[in-house]
Amino acid sequence: MLDRVITSGTFSLDGGTWDVENNVWLVGDAREVIVIDAAHDARAIADRVGGRTVKAIVCTHAHDDHINAAHELAGLTGAPIRLHPADQVLWEQVYGDAVRYEPLADGEKLEAGGISLEVIHTPGHSPGAVCLHAADLCAVFSGDTLFKGGPGATGRSYSSFETIIESIRDRLLTLPGETVVHTGHGESTSIRSEAPHLEEWIARGH
Structure with missing residues:
Protein backbone atom coordinates (compact mmCIF):
# COMPACT_ATOMS: atom_id res chain seq x y z
CA MET A 1 0.00 0.00 0.00
CA LEU A 2 2.70 2.49 1.03
CA ASP A 3 6.46 2.48 0.58
CA ARG A 4 9.23 5.01 1.10
CA VAL A 5 12.59 5.47 -0.61
CA ILE A 6 15.02 7.90 1.07
CA THR A 7 17.34 9.56 -1.45
CA SER A 8 20.21 12.00 -0.93
CA GLY A 9 21.38 14.96 -2.96
CA THR A 10 21.31 18.74 -2.92
CA PHE A 11 18.77 21.55 -2.97
CA SER A 12 19.75 24.76 -4.74
CA LEU A 13 17.89 28.09 -4.87
CA ASP A 14 18.78 31.78 -4.72
CA GLY A 15 22.49 31.06 -5.15
CA GLY A 16 22.80 28.64 -2.23
CA THR A 17 23.15 24.86 -2.17
CA TRP A 18 22.37 22.53 0.75
CA ASP A 19 22.74 18.79 1.28
CA VAL A 20 19.34 17.12 1.79
CA GLU A 21 17.67 13.76 2.23
CA ASN A 22 14.26 13.38 0.63
CA ASN A 23 11.35 11.04 1.22
CA VAL A 24 10.03 9.53 -2.01
CA TRP A 25 6.63 7.93 -1.42
CA LEU A 26 5.10 5.09 -3.45
CA VAL A 27 1.35 4.61 -3.07
CA GLY A 28 -0.61 1.76 -4.63
CA ASP A 29 -0.61 -2.02 -4.60
CA ALA A 30 1.29 -4.97 -6.06
CA ARG A 31 0.32 -3.98 -9.62
CA GLU A 32 0.54 -0.20 -9.84
CA ASP A 47 14.23 -0.46 -8.37
CA ARG A 48 11.68 -0.05 -5.56
CA VAL A 49 8.85 0.15 -8.09
CA GLY A 50 10.01 -3.15 -9.55
CA GLY A 51 7.64 -4.58 -12.12
CA ARG A 52 4.71 -2.40 -11.11
CA THR A 53 3.13 0.15 -13.43
CA VAL A 54 3.73 3.78 -12.45
CA LYS A 55 0.46 5.62 -13.04
CA ALA A 56 1.98 9.05 -12.45
CA ILE A 57 5.01 10.86 -11.03
CA VAL A 58 3.45 13.56 -8.86
CA CYS A 59 5.52 16.55 -7.76
CA THR A 60 4.32 18.25 -4.57
CA HIS A 61 6.22 21.33 -5.77
CA ALA A 62 9.01 22.21 -8.18
CA HIS A 63 12.03 22.89 -5.98
CA ASP A 64 14.90 21.09 -7.67
CA ASP A 65 15.35 18.45 -4.95
CA HIS A 66 11.77 17.26 -5.49
CA ILE A 67 11.84 17.07 -9.30
CA ASN A 68 15.45 16.41 -10.33
CA ALA A 69 14.84 12.68 -10.96
CA ALA A 70 11.38 13.08 -12.47
CA HIS A 71 12.44 13.26 -16.11
CA GLU A 72 14.72 10.22 -15.90
CA LEU A 73 12.11 8.25 -13.96
CA ALA A 74 9.49 9.14 -16.56
CA GLY A 75 11.83 7.77 -19.21
CA LEU A 76 12.35 4.55 -17.26
CA THR A 77 8.67 3.98 -16.51
CA GLY A 78 6.70 5.74 -19.24
CA ALA A 79 4.69 7.59 -16.58
CA PRO A 80 3.47 11.17 -16.94
CA ILE A 81 4.89 13.87 -14.68
CA ARG A 82 2.23 15.88 -12.83
CA LEU A 83 2.76 19.35 -11.30
CA HIS A 84 0.65 22.35 -10.37
CA PRO A 85 1.28 24.97 -13.08
CA ALA A 86 1.75 27.79 -10.54
CA ASP A 87 5.27 26.35 -10.05
CA GLN A 88 6.19 26.82 -13.71
CA VAL A 89 8.92 29.36 -12.91
CA LEU A 90 10.64 26.90 -10.55
CA TRP A 91 10.23 24.03 -13.02
CA GLU A 92 11.94 26.09 -15.72
CA GLN A 93 14.94 26.68 -13.47
CA VAL A 94 15.60 22.93 -13.65
CA TYR A 95 14.25 21.84 -17.04
CA GLY A 96 13.68 24.99 -19.07
CA ASP A 97 11.02 24.23 -21.65
CA ALA A 98 12.60 20.91 -22.67
CA VAL A 99 10.56 18.68 -20.33
CA ARG A 100 6.77 18.69 -20.24
CA TYR A 101 4.42 17.89 -17.38
CA GLU A 102 0.67 17.49 -17.12
CA PRO A 103 -0.96 20.13 -14.89
CA LEU A 104 -2.49 19.21 -11.55
CA ALA A 105 -5.69 20.92 -10.39
CA ASP A 106 -6.96 21.52 -6.87
CA GLY A 107 -9.55 18.88 -6.03
CA GLU A 108 -8.40 16.47 -8.74
CA LYS A 109 -8.36 12.81 -7.73
CA LEU A 110 -5.61 10.41 -8.78
CA GLU A 111 -5.87 6.66 -8.34
CA ALA A 112 -3.50 3.72 -8.13
CA GLY A 113 -4.13 0.25 -6.77
CA GLY A 114 -7.55 1.18 -5.48
CA ILE A 115 -6.21 4.12 -3.46
CA SER A 116 -7.46 7.61 -4.26
CA LEU A 117 -5.28 10.69 -3.78
CA GLU A 118 -7.02 14.07 -3.72
CA VAL A 119 -4.93 17.07 -4.75
CA ILE A 120 -5.02 19.91 -2.21
CA HIS A 121 -3.42 23.14 -3.43
CA THR A 122 -1.41 24.50 -0.49
CA PRO A 123 0.65 27.48 -1.69
CA GLY A 124 3.20 29.14 0.56
CA HIS A 125 6.39 27.08 0.41
CA SER A 126 6.02 27.65 -3.32
CA PRO A 127 3.15 29.01 -5.42
CA GLY A 128 2.17 25.61 -6.78
CA ALA A 129 2.75 23.47 -3.71
CA VAL A 130 0.20 20.69 -3.26
CA CYS A 131 -0.55 18.01 -0.70
CA LEU A 132 -2.14 14.67 -1.53
CA HIS A 133 -4.86 13.36 0.77
CA ALA A 134 -5.32 9.60 0.83
CA ALA A 135 -8.50 9.20 2.86
CA ASP A 136 -8.32 5.41 2.31
CA LEU A 137 -5.01 5.36 4.20
CA CYS A 138 -5.96 8.11 6.68
CA ALA A 139 -2.86 9.93 5.45
CA VAL A 140 -1.76 13.10 3.72
CA PHE A 141 1.47 13.54 1.78
CA SER A 142 2.53 17.07 2.64
CA GLY A 143 5.69 17.65 0.59
CA ASP A 144 7.39 20.64 2.20
CA THR A 145 4.19 22.36 3.35
CA LEU A 146 3.96 20.78 6.82
CA PHE A 147 6.62 18.96 8.83
CA LYS A 148 6.88 17.44 12.27
CA GLY A 149 7.22 20.62 14.31
CA GLY A 150 5.95 23.24 11.93
CA PRO A 151 5.51 24.68 8.44
CA GLY A 152 7.97 24.41 5.61
CA ALA A 153 10.54 27.12 4.97
CA THR A 154 9.39 30.41 3.47
CA GLY A 155 12.57 32.46 3.47
CA ARG A 156 13.42 32.01 -0.19
CA SER A 157 12.11 33.22 -3.53
CA TYR A 158 8.48 32.54 -4.48
CA SER A 159 7.49 31.69 -0.89
CA SER A 160 5.24 33.37 1.68
CA PHE A 161 4.91 32.71 5.40
CA GLU A 162 1.42 34.20 5.59
CA THR A 163 0.27 32.06 2.67
CA ILE A 164 1.69 28.79 4.02
CA ILE A 165 0.04 29.39 7.40
CA GLU A 166 -3.28 30.04 5.65
CA SER A 167 -2.87 26.84 3.60
CA ILE A 168 -2.06 24.74 6.67
CA ARG A 169 -4.87 26.24 8.74
CA ASP A 170 -7.58 26.07 6.10
CA ARG A 171 -6.62 23.00 4.05
CA LEU A 172 -4.66 20.62 6.32
CA LEU A 173 -5.64 21.18 9.94
CA THR A 174 -9.26 20.65 8.91
CA LEU A 175 -8.46 17.00 8.11
CA PRO A 176 -9.28 14.36 10.76
CA GLY A 177 -6.87 14.51 13.70
CA GLU A 178 -5.76 10.92 13.23
CA THR A 179 -4.54 11.66 9.70
CA VAL A 180 -0.86 10.72 9.38
CA VAL A 181 1.29 13.40 7.73
CA HIS A 182 3.96 11.88 5.49
CA THR A 183 6.46 14.65 4.82
CA GLY A 184 8.97 15.43 2.11
CA HIS A 185 11.89 15.24 4.54
CA GLY A 186 12.29 13.66 7.95
CA GLU A 187 9.79 11.87 10.16
CA SER A 188 6.06 11.56 9.71
CA THR A 189 3.66 13.20 12.16
CA SER A 190 -0.11 13.62 12.49
CA ILE A 191 -2.66 16.39 12.16
CA ARG A 192 -3.53 15.92 15.84
CA SER A 193 0.10 16.44 16.84
CA GLU A 194 0.60 19.59 14.80
CA ALA A 195 -2.76 21.38 15.09
CA PRO A 196 -2.29 22.73 18.65
CA HIS A 197 0.84 24.63 17.63
CA LEU A 198 -0.67 26.87 14.92
CA GLU A 199 -0.71 30.05 17.04
CA GLU A 200 2.83 29.34 18.23
CA TRP A 201 4.03 29.12 14.62
CA ILE A 202 2.29 32.38 13.76
CA ALA A 203 3.93 34.13 16.71
CA ARG A 204 7.31 32.68 15.82
CA GLY A 205 7.01 33.77 12.20
CA HIS A 206 6.49 37.46 12.92
Missing part, protein backbone atom coordinates in the same frame (compact mmCIF):
# COMPACT_ATOMS: atom_id res chain seq x y z
CA VAL A 33 1.74 2.83 -7.91
CA ILE A 34 1.91 6.60 -7.90
CA VAL A 35 5.35 8.03 -7.13
CA ILE A 36 5.32 11.21 -5.04
CA ASP A 37 8.38 13.47 -5.46
CA ALA A 38 11.02 11.81 -7.64
CA ALA A 39 14.13 13.08 -5.89
CA HIS A 40 17.82 12.64 -6.77
CA ASP A 41 18.02 8.97 -7.78
CA ALA A 42 15.68 7.68 -10.49
CA ARG A 43 17.31 4.24 -10.53
CA ALA A 44 16.78 3.66 -6.81
CA ILE A 45 13.13 4.67 -7.17
CA ALA A 46 12.66 2.46 -10.23
Whole structure:
Protein backbone atom coordinates (compact mmCIF):
# COMPACT_ATOMS: atom_id res chain seq x y z
CA MET A 1 0.00 0.00 0.00
CA LEU A 2 2.70 2.49 1.03
CA ASP A 3 6.46 2.48 0.58
CA ARG A 4 9.23 5.01 1.10
CA VAL A 5 12.59 5.47 -0.61
CA ILE A 6 15.02 7.90 1.07
CA THR A 7 17.34 9.56 -1.45
CA SER A 8 20.21 12.00 -0.93
CA GLY A 9 21.38 14.96 -2.96
CA THR A 10 21.31 18.74 -2.92
CA PHE A 11 18.77 21.55 -2.97
CA SER A 12 19.75 24.76 -4.74
CA LEU A 13 17.89 28.09 -4.87
CA ASP A 14 18.78 31.78 -4.72
CA GLY A 15 22.49 31.06 -5.15
CA GLY A 16 22.80 28.64 -2.23
CA THR A 17 23.15 24.86 -2.17
CA TRP A 18 22.37 22.53 0.75
CA ASP A 19 22.74 18.79 1.28
CA VAL A 20 19.34 17.12 1.79
CA GLU A 21 17.67 13.76 2.23
CA ASN A 22 14.26 13.38 0.63
CA ASN A 23 11.35 11.04 1.22
CA VAL A 24 10.03 9.53 -2.01
CA TRP A 25 6.63 7.93 -1.42
CA LEU A 26 5.10 5.09 -3.45
CA VAL A 27 1.35 4.61 -3.07
CA GLY A 28 -0.61 1.76 -4.63
CA ASP A 29 -0.61 -2.02 -4.60
CA ALA A 30 1.29 -4.97 -6.06
CA ARG A 31 0.32 -3.98 -9.62
CA GLU A 32 0.54 -0.20 -9.84
CA VAL A 33 1.74 2.83 -7.91
CA ILE A 34 1.91 6.60 -7.90
CA VAL A 35 5.35 8.03 -7.13
CA ILE A 36 5.32 11.21 -5.04
CA ASP A 37 8.38 13.47 -5.46
CA ALA A 38 11.02 11.81 -7.64
CA ALA A 39 14.13 13.08 -5.89
CA HIS A 40 17.82 12.64 -6.77
CA ASP A 41 18.02 8.97 -7.78
CA ALA A 42 15.68 7.68 -10.49
CA ARG A 43 17.31 4.24 -10.53
CA ALA A 44 16.78 3.66 -6.81
CA ILE A 45 13.13 4.67 -7.17
CA ALA A 46 12.66 2.46 -10.23
CA ASP A 47 14.23 -0.46 -8.37
CA ARG A 48 11.68 -0.05 -5.56
CA VAL A 49 8.85 0.15 -8.09
CA GLY A 50 10.01 -3.15 -9.55
CA GLY A 51 7.64 -4.58 -12.12
CA ARG A 52 4.71 -2.40 -11.11
CA THR A 53 3.13 0.15 -13.43
CA VAL A 54 3.73 3.78 -12.45
CA LYS A 55 0.46 5.62 -13.04
CA ALA A 56 1.98 9.05 -12.45
CA ILE A 57 5.01 10.86 -11.03
CA VAL A 58 3.45 13.56 -8.86
CA CYS A 59 5.52 16.55 -7.76
CA THR A 60 4.32 18.25 -4.57
CA HIS A 61 6.22 21.33 -5.77
CA ALA A 62 9.01 22.21 -8.18
CA HIS A 63 12.03 22.89 -5.98
CA ASP A 64 14.90 21.09 -7.67
CA ASP A 65 15.35 18.45 -4.95
CA HIS A 66 11.77 17.26 -5.49
CA ILE A 67 11.84 17.07 -9.30
CA ASN A 68 15.45 16.41 -10.33
CA ALA A 69 14.84 12.68 -10.96
CA ALA A 70 11.38 13.08 -12.47
CA HIS A 71 12.44 13.26 -16.11
CA GLU A 72 14.72 10.22 -15.90
CA LEU A 73 12.11 8.25 -13.96
CA ALA A 74 9.49 9.14 -16.56
CA GLY A 75 11.83 7.77 -19.21
CA LEU A 76 12.35 4.55 -17.26
CA THR A 77 8.67 3.98 -16.51
CA GLY A 78 6.70 5.74 -19.24
CA ALA A 79 4.69 7.59 -16.58
CA PRO A 80 3.47 11.17 -16.94
CA ILE A 81 4.89 13.87 -14.68
CA ARG A 82 2.23 15.88 -12.83
CA LEU A 83 2.76 19.35 -11.30
CA HIS A 84 0.65 22.35 -10.37
CA PRO A 85 1.28 24.97 -13.08
CA ALA A 86 1.75 27.79 -10.54
CA ASP A 87 5.27 26.35 -10.05
CA GLN A 88 6.19 26.82 -13.71
CA VAL A 89 8.92 29.36 -12.91
CA LEU A 90 10.64 26.90 -10.55
CA TRP A 91 10.23 24.03 -13.02
CA GLU A 92 11.94 26.09 -15.72
CA GLN A 93 14.94 26.68 -13.47
CA VAL A 94 15.60 22.93 -13.65
CA TYR A 95 14.25 21.84 -17.04
CA GLY A 96 13.68 24.99 -19.07
CA ASP A 97 11.02 24.23 -21.65
CA ALA A 98 12.60 20.91 -22.67
CA VAL A 99 10.56 18.68 -20.33
CA ARG A 100 6.77 18.69 -20.24
CA TYR A 101 4.42 17.89 -17.38
CA GLU A 102 0.67 17.49 -17.12
CA PRO A 103 -0.96 20.13 -14.89
CA LEU A 104 -2.49 19.21 -11.55
CA ALA A 105 -5.69 20.92 -10.39
CA ASP A 106 -6.96 21.52 -6.87
CA GLY A 107 -9.55 18.88 -6.03
CA GLU A 108 -8.40 16.47 -8.74
CA LYS A 109 -8.36 12.81 -7.73
CA LEU A 110 -5.61 10.41 -8.78
CA GLU A 111 -5.87 6.66 -8.34
CA ALA A 112 -3.50 3.72 -8.13
CA GLY A 113 -4.13 0.25 -6.77
CA GLY A 114 -7.55 1.18 -5.48
CA ILE A 115 -6.21 4.12 -3.46
CA SER A 116 -7.46 7.61 -4.26
CA LEU A 117 -5.28 10.69 -3.78
CA GLU A 118 -7.02 14.07 -3.72
CA VAL A 119 -4.93 17.07 -4.75
CA ILE A 120 -5.02 19.91 -2.21
CA HIS A 121 -3.42 23.14 -3.43
CA THR A 122 -1.41 24.50 -0.49
CA PRO A 123 0.65 27.48 -1.69
CA GLY A 124 3.20 29.14 0.56
CA HIS A 125 6.39 27.08 0.41
CA SER A 126 6.02 27.65 -3.32
CA PRO A 127 3.15 29.01 -5.42
CA GLY A 128 2.17 25.61 -6.78
CA ALA A 129 2.75 23.47 -3.71
CA VAL A 130 0.20 20.69 -3.26
CA CYS A 131 -0.55 18.01 -0.70
CA LEU A 132 -2.14 14.67 -1.53
CA HIS A 133 -4.86 13.36 0.77
CA ALA A 134 -5.32 9.60 0.83
CA ALA A 135 -8.50 9.20 2.86
CA ASP A 136 -8.32 5.41 2.31
CA LEU A 137 -5.01 5.36 4.20
CA CYS A 138 -5.96 8.11 6.68
CA ALA A 139 -2.86 9.93 5.45
CA VAL A 140 -1.76 13.10 3.72
CA PHE A 141 1.47 13.54 1.78
CA SER A 142 2.53 17.07 2.64
CA GLY A 143 5.69 17.65 0.59
CA ASP A 144 7.39 20.64 2.20
CA THR A 145 4.19 22.36 3.35
CA LEU A 146 3.96 20.78 6.82
CA PHE A 147 6.62 18.96 8.83
CA LYS A 148 6.88 17.44 12.27
CA GLY A 149 7.22 20.62 14.31
CA GLY A 150 5.95 23.24 11.93
CA PRO A 151 5.51 24.68 8.44
CA GLY A 152 7.97 24.41 5.61
CA ALA A 153 10.54 27.12 4.97
CA THR A 154 9.39 30.41 3.47
CA GLY A 155 12.57 32.46 3.47
CA ARG A 156 13.42 32.01 -0.19
CA SER A 157 12.11 33.22 -3.53
CA TYR A 158 8.48 32.54 -4.48
CA SER A 159 7.49 31.69 -0.89
CA SER A 160 5.24 33.37 1.68
CA PHE A 161 4.91 32.71 5.40
CA GLU A 162 1.42 34.20 5.59
CA THR A 163 0.27 32.06 2.67
CA ILE A 164 1.69 28.79 4.02
CA ILE A 165 0.04 29.39 7.40
CA GLU A 166 -3.28 30.04 5.65
CA SER A 167 -2.87 26.84 3.60
CA ILE A 168 -2.06 24.74 6.67
CA ARG A 169 -4.87 26.24 8.74
CA ASP A 170 -7.58 26.07 6.10
CA ARG A 171 -6.62 23.00 4.05
CA LEU A 172 -4.66 20.62 6.32
CA LEU A 173 -5.64 21.18 9.94
CA THR A 174 -9.26 20.65 8.91
CA LEU A 175 -8.46 17.00 8.11
CA PRO A 176 -9.28 14.36 10.76
CA GLY A 177 -6.87 14.51 13.70
CA GLU A 178 -5.76 10.92 13.23
CA THR A 179 -4.54 11.66 9.70
CA VAL A 180 -0.86 10.72 9.38
CA VAL A 181 1.29 13.40 7.73
CA HIS A 182 3.96 11.88 5.49
CA THR A 183 6.46 14.65 4.82
CA GLY A 184 8.97 15.43 2.11
CA HIS A 185 11.89 15.24 4.54
CA GLY A 186 12.29 13.66 7.95
CA GLU A 187 9.79 11.87 10.16
CA SER A 188 6.06 11.56 9.71
CA THR A 189 3.66 13.20 12.16
CA SER A 190 -0.11 13.62 12.49
CA ILE A 191 -2.66 16.39 12.16
CA ARG A 192 -3.53 15.92 15.84
CA SER A 193 0.10 16.44 16.84
CA GLU A 194 0.60 19.59 14.80
CA ALA A 195 -2.76 21.38 15.09
CA PRO A 196 -2.29 22.73 18.65
CA HIS A 197 0.84 24.63 17.63
CA LEU A 198 -0.67 26.87 14.92
CA GLU A 199 -0.71 30.05 17.04
CA GLU A 200 2.83 29.34 18.23
CA TRP A 201 4.03 29.12 14.62
CA ILE A 202 2.29 32.38 13.76
CA ALA A 203 3.93 34.13 16.71
CA ARG A 204 7.31 32.68 15.82
CA GLY A 205 7.01 33.77 12.20
CA HIS A 206 6.49 37.46 12.92
